[in-house]
Amino acid sequence: xxxxxxxxxxxxxxxxxxxxxxxxxxxxxxxxxxxxxxxxxxxxxxxxxxxxxxxxxxxxxxxxxxxxxxxxxxxxxxxxxxxxxxxxxxxxxxxxxxxxxxxxxxxxxxxxxxxxxxxxxxxxxxxxxxxxxxxxxxxxxxxxxx
Numbered sequence: 001x002x003x004x005x006x007x008x009x010x011x012x013x014x015x016x017x018x019x020x021x022x023x024x025x026x027x028x029x030x031x032x033x034x035x036x037x038x039x040x041x042x043x044x045x046x047x048x049x050x051x052x053x054x055x056x057x058x059x060x061x062x063x064x065x066x067x068x069x070x071x072x073x074x075x076x077x078x079x080x081x082x083x084x085x086x087x088x089x090x091x092x093x094x095x096x097x098x099x100x101x102x103x104x105x106x107x108x109x110x111x112x113x114x115x116x117x118x119x120x121x122x123x124x125x126x127x128x129x130x131x132x133x134x135x136x137x138x139x140x141x142x143x144x145x146x
Contacts, residue, residue: 009043016051016061020082027067028082029074029089031136034065040085044076069133083144090141093134100127 017039022028028038040062064082066074073092079085100123109120 006043009046013043013046013061016046017063018061019063020065022065024065026065027070027136028064029070029086029137029140030067030093030133031139032067032069032133035068036066036071037063038066038071038074038085040064040082041080042074042076042078045078045080067133070137086137086140086144090134090137093130093137097127097131097134100130103127 019037020028025034026032027034041059059080062082070089073089074085077085077088079088104120104124109117112120
């Protein structure tokens with residue numbers, strides 16, 4: 001059912017959205033590799049406001065390249081500009097990094113059994129990727145504002 005609604009919205013309103021003038025190969029939020037496009041404002045909200053009035057007030061419809069994580073975290077949140085969406089992601093990545101920031105030393109990992117080492121190393125890798133994405137979002141916040 002959800003996909004049917006989304007497909008209808010895409011058919012009906014996709015012509016309003018234009019691609020942002022940015023590097024389409026990387027996420028416009030975290031600078032990781034692009035995997036999808038983010039509709040700004042979210043496609044799910046488009047029928048909730050008067051399109052002509054929105055445009056007369058300076059509202060625009062954009063498609064930004066996005067990685068899967070940023071796109072999933074943003075979803076259909078009630079954030080209608082790139083800056084609002086970027087600010088939301090900055091807060092989300094900041095909280096995630098703070099929550100996950102317990103790094104193990106090599107010596108501590110070496111003391112663990114093999115299975116636990118594999119798990120901890122995978123978690124460390126995830127955290128490093130999360131921190132890298134956070135830095136990318138932070139850079140975009142500095143460059144493009146909230």
